Amino acid sequence: MVKLYDKGVYLLNGTEIAEDVAEVKAKTGTEVSQQEAAKATMAYHILADHNTSGNMERLQIKFDKLTSHDITFVGIIQTARASGLEKFPIPYVLTNCHNSLCAVGGTINEDDHMFGLTCAKKYGGVYVPPHQAVIHQYAREMLAGGGKMILGSDSHTRYGALGTMAMGEGGPELVKQLLNKTYDIKMPEVVGIYLDGEPMKGVGPQDVALAIIGAVFGNGYVNNKVMEFVGPGIDKLSADFRIGIDVMTTETTCLSSIWKTDEKIREFYEIHGREGDYKELNPGAVAYYDGMVYVNLSEIKPMIAMPFHPSNVYTIDEVNANLKDILHDVEQKALVSLDGAVDYSLQDKIVDGKLYVEQGIIAGCAGGGFENICAAADIIRGRYIGADEFTFSVYPASTPIYMELVKNGAVADLMQAGTIVKTAFCGPCFGAGDTPANGAFSIRHSTRNFPNREGSKLQSGQIASVALMDARSIAATAANKGFLTPATAMDVEYTGRKYHFDQNIYANRVFDSKGEADPSVEIKFGPNIKDWPSMPALSENLLLKVVSEIHDPVTTTDELIPSGETSSYRSNPLGLAEFALSRKDPAYVGRAKEVQKAEKAIEAGQCPLEVLEELRPVMEVVRKAYPEVGEGNLGIGSTIFAVKPGDGSAREQAASCQKVLGGWANIANEYATKRYRSNLINWGMLPFITEEDHENLSFQNGDYIFVPEIRKAIEEKASVVKAYVVGDELKEIELKLGDMTDAEREIILKGCLINYYRG
Template sequence: MIQLYETGAYLVNGTELIPDDGNAQAAIKSKTGKNINKEDAAKETIAYGILEEHNTSGNMNKLKIKFDKLTSHDITFVGIIQTARASGLEKFPVPYVLTNCHNSLCAVGGTINEDDHMFGLSCAKKYGGVYVPPHQAVIHQYAREMLAGGGRMILGSDSHTRYGALGTMAMGEGGPELVKQLLDQTYDINMPEVIGVYLSGEPVKGVGPQDVALAIIGKVFANGYVKNKVMEFVGPGVDSLSADFRIGIDVMTTETTCLSSIWKTDKEIEEFYEIHGRKEEYKELAPGEVVYYDGMIAVDLSAVRPMIAMPFHPSNTYTIEELNANLDDILDDVEKKAIVSLDGAVNFTLKNKVKNGKFYVDQGIIAGCAGGGFENICAAADILKGAYIGSDGFTLSVYPASTPIYMELIRNGCAALLMETGAVLKTAFCGPCFGAGDTPANNAFSIRHSTRNFPNREGSKLQNGQISSVALMDARSIAATSANKGILTAATDFDGTIGKYKYHFDSNIYANRVFDSKGEADPDMEIQFGPNIKDWPMMGELPENLVLRVVSEIHDTVTTTDELIPSGETSSYRSNPLGLAEFTLSRKDPAYVGRAKDIQTAQTAVMEGKCPLGVKPELKPVMAVIQKTYPEAGEGNIGFGSTIFAVKPGDGSAREQAASCQKVLGGWANIANEYATKRYRSNLINWGMLPFIINEDDKKLPFKNLDYIFIPDIKKAVEEKADSIAAFVVGESDMVQFELSLGELTDEERQIILKGCLINYNRV
């Protein structure tokens, strides 16, 4: 089904793969008559050409990218604009679209969600942006319909910013990276490796894009095969897939931890642009005659079968057939993994879902940027036609990804087919994907065509003893399960017809409702604020010497951003830095906030010109030990703050708040064995936090939770680009030295850390 090459590979004429071994050059010459240089062949990828066009550095090894367009949603754009305003923003320099698809349920938290929306509308008018009101479209569907373009690049403040199937290289990053673009700065990265994804064959009936995506994720996540790399989809199998099918695979590439994605384009994609009234945005993209890829994923589409990603990660994958045939063994494995994911906070089992050898599901959801596409919902309607979901506990909700899709489902009759079955159709909303909509009952099991199934992404709260769980599946198998009244069923068991529906895009829906400034700013426009919208607190520069207290120690294999700052109802507070910070690590380590605030009092005293030992006397013996070796460390040259240790933090969401919440609570650093994603590490840097790496095994760390760590001359180490940084665990009478490193930092990133955060770096 899927093969990972152990070496790089050449692609010849878009159809033939040649592994990068001792025979590669001879094989290429026999087919092309040419001697091919690997470095030149690497420049023939689609990705290289797009990056070259957008790079402003003149050095393709050290990229400085300027994007064509930006997009954000309503749990990120307030903080982004507030940061940019503090840095002197006068006008959006490129098209910036503010969508409202996360905080759409305005009853949550009183008026504050709608206050954020009105803030966004007034800022779109003041600075020359585009404002998409709630329930019109989820962020990524609007971008597909109205923003994507062949050979373009889009930066979004949501991790699933992926439009590669449409010929657009898109990246999801934390808000500060968008702030840089708004201030005419650049996105700075080393030239990423490019991994080919060679598709062959065509999917069998009942297999959908989520099945293909989950099969790939299951192969590449754990081994990091595509981490921080670009996935480039090529091969004859691409031709067998519709635009919607390609989009459905592409959006899930985020869950592989890749940097971005791009696909070859053809008549299918040209037709997509034509349908949406933007034919001029189509551009034919294809790899060169002979292309070198740094790795290769070969996918036989005809061998893919309906998949399920069991709790609590999209990479925990099985075929549905395999799960049903081995229920006891697989459910036992899920329970063992849950002990780690849930820290034993609640009892968790799925074995009670098995009745008479059948696995029963409590809820089905087809939603969002992954599941809410036109073809997915039409296929679900065909599979459910003539069936009904029953009057017991099982429920099915369907969220079309945009109002134009919803309108077409009404016009072609698929909406009526679904509603006749007992399914409920709802408006465009991302809630089911991040824990703010359709939260199931306690101990319930939900199957969803959405993007993630991390703990709490369905809305349960471990701290309140509430637990439900999500498995990811394709809309087709969700429909087959729904037709079977909740018994887990693969769509390949459906023996009816799944039709091919023609899509008609109604542009009037957006023309009549979306505010588009056409790039014209109105400086006289007053921004509309609400009581929850707060400015960022003042943040100091990096001190010469630093005392850190370890206030949380996490030994999970991977720590998600949802665990660092919970999603769900907490999103209503993301316009209030200090208010949101109260939720930091609340579902993973409830003691974190109090501990972080405790050591923060010392730094607050420093910034106010007071003696930190006066407000926090327990630091006196710590300083006494430090000054035995470093007598000069003291008033005027030392700072205090907190750090967390996590093995591999930052998987999942792009949300900057995973870092900024630590910062506003006095965080100066993270210490990790590695960082799960580039975007989380970038968030730390942009908020002036040191992204430390420690090479010791996490079970043999030199420090433990609540220890004090002294880092002398940290400012000098950052300035002078030190490869290794000496740190000391402060004991009762002496200090024990260990080594930290910061990894590669650009000159700009070093300056941001030295200044204390991106706001300070840009402040005018």
């Protein structure tokens, strides 16, 4: 089904894999170096076209377009305004698909929307009103273009199937583009994803995506690399099918994705009235890939990602055949994910030997596509979901899709069966819509199934489970009134309805400045929209208190700052910070604030020992070895330890909330994604790495760590920093900083990106 090559390989004429240069010469009669062949990938050409550094080893990328949604655009624009923004220099689209309900916290969600509309007018952007489209569907329909690059402040910014290399990053990276700066990275490795065969009837894009995620997530095979889709199997897939696979590449922790393009992609652009944006993309005659994932589409069966991660994959047939054993395994893994915060069991889901689920949802950038919903309607037509606990909701990804589903009868088929068809909204994907009952099991064609992303709250004793599935098998389960069923078990004639795009829907509702700024427009600020607090520059020396210690194999951004109803406070840095780690370590905020008292005392010209008594013995030990450390050259703040933090969302708030609470660093064995590490740096936080085994650390929660001459170490581009755990004496440890650009080091020195641009 899925095979990983253990080394780099060559691809000949886009179809044939060769494992070394000797095989290349034997099959082609030509000699080619690995270095030259690496330049023949589609990814290399697109990156070269957008690189401004003149050095393909150290890229400085300028993107063609930007996009954000209403959880992130307020903070981004506020940061850019504080840094000198006068006009959006490139097209910037502000969608409103996350805080769309306007149901939590009074007026604050709609206040954010009005902020966005007035900023689009003032700075020359595009504003997509609530319920018109989820961010990524609008980008596919209206922004993508062959050979282009798009940067979005959402982790699922993936338009590779349309020939666009897109990346999801934290807000500060978009701020840099708004200020005419660059996205700076080392040239990423490129891994080929070779698709062969053809999916069987009833298998959908989510099934293919989950099979790939299951094969590459745990071993980090594509971590921070570009996934380049090639092979003859692509020709057998529709544009919608490719898009459905592509959007899920984020869950592999790759950097970006790109696909070869053909007449089916040209047709996609024609349908949307943008044929001129199509560009044929293919790898060169001999292209070198740093790895290769071979996928036989013909062998893929309907898949399910069990709680609580998209990589926890099985075939649905496996689950049904081994229910008790697999559910027990899920429960054991949940002991780690949930920290024993709630009693968790799935055994009550076994009813008459079958798995019963209480909810099915098809939604968002992954599930809400036209073909997915048409297939679901074909499956459920003439059947009924029943009058028991099971519910079924469908969210088309855009109003144009919704309109076409109304016209072709799919909505009628769904609603007659008992389905609720809703507007374009990302809520079910991050815990702000269709929250199940406590203890319920939900199956979803969405992007993630981390704990709490369905809306439950561990601190209140609430937990529900989410499994990821394809729309087809969700509809098959709905047709079976909630009993888990693969779509391949259904005898269905798929109608294959053709899509017609009505461009007037957007033309009549979306505000498009056409790039013209109007400085006379006054920005509307709701009472919840607050400026970023001032942040100090990095001191000569640093004293850090460990205020949280997380030993999960991976820590998601949802655990660092919860999604769901907290998203309404994303425009209020201090208000949102109150929720930091609230579902993972509820005592974190209080501990961080206690340490922050010392830093605030320093800023006010007071003695920190007067406000934080526990510092006295700590400073006595530090001064025995470093008597000069003290007033004027010491910063005091907090840090957290996590084994592998940052999987999941691009949200910058996972870092900024720590920063506004006085955080100065993270310590980790590794960082799950580049974007989380970048968020730390952009908020002036040191991304320390320790090579100590996480179960035998030389420090623990509550300990102080003294880092002498940290400012000098950053200035001198040190990659390893000497630090000390403060006990009865100083115990030396080693912390690594990893690779940093000169600009990133300067941001750390200044204290954050805002300070860096203020000068």
